[in-house]
Amino acid sequence: MSTSKALPQPEREEIRIETVLQALGEPVRLQIVRLLAELPDGIACGEIDLPVTASTRAHHLRILREAGVLSTHTEGTKRISSLRRDDLDCLYPGLLSGVLAAPR
Amino acid sequence: MSTSKALPQPEREEIRIETVLQALGEPVRLQIVRLLAELPDGIACGEIDLPVTASTRAHHLRILREAGVLSTHTEGTKRISSLRRDDLDCLYPGLLSGVLAAPR
DNA sequence: CGAATAGTTCGACGCTTATCGTACTACGAT
């Protein structure tokens, strides 16, 4: 059977702008966010192609999750991460679209 | 006579989103930006009331200026810093308003 | 000129963070 458990993350009211901006201000993490912005269904950690090891990738995903930028739930042995677009758009309308509008 | 020289700062095309986000992701700097958002005419370094020394303040202003977030010009012995709202809104529409919409 | 004011620069300090490798846990398949 395929379990589906959500990992701990801040409630919408607990999200702080400083933490979000700090999370987004790291090249690798920003790339993850840009990737997730194009994948509404989320992606598994291992499917993210980046020039860092798996442990570093897990570290960045954790930072983003704890900042409230993304949400992660377990599906079998995989962990699917997806952008918390609703929460971010509600808290900081325009922020995400502005960031994503930036040239690569 | 009152000279008015602009300090070196990146052109609009040279501004990079990673640098901007990293600059904004620091509490003291974010507070400076929030303050400047309410003062279109800018403010002098010494008039910014923050719990850090003058040298730290100068440091943060430099980071923000070099990131392209704000613009500084000299007026006599004072240095007036102001938000580069036009450039930021053009490059990343919505980002600034989203950040400023965040609860204090 | 000299003194006062506004701000920057420099070196040092301690804290944080990005990265890695290894060891570990959780789940699925055989």
Place this chain on the structure above:
DNA sequence: ATCGTAGTACGATAAGCGTCGAACTATTCG
């Protein structure tokens, strides 16, 4: 139960960053 796969946690290391005080530059005023 055993093995393989997916991912996390931990410890170490090196680099980066925020902070300060002291020394320095630049401008105005007397």
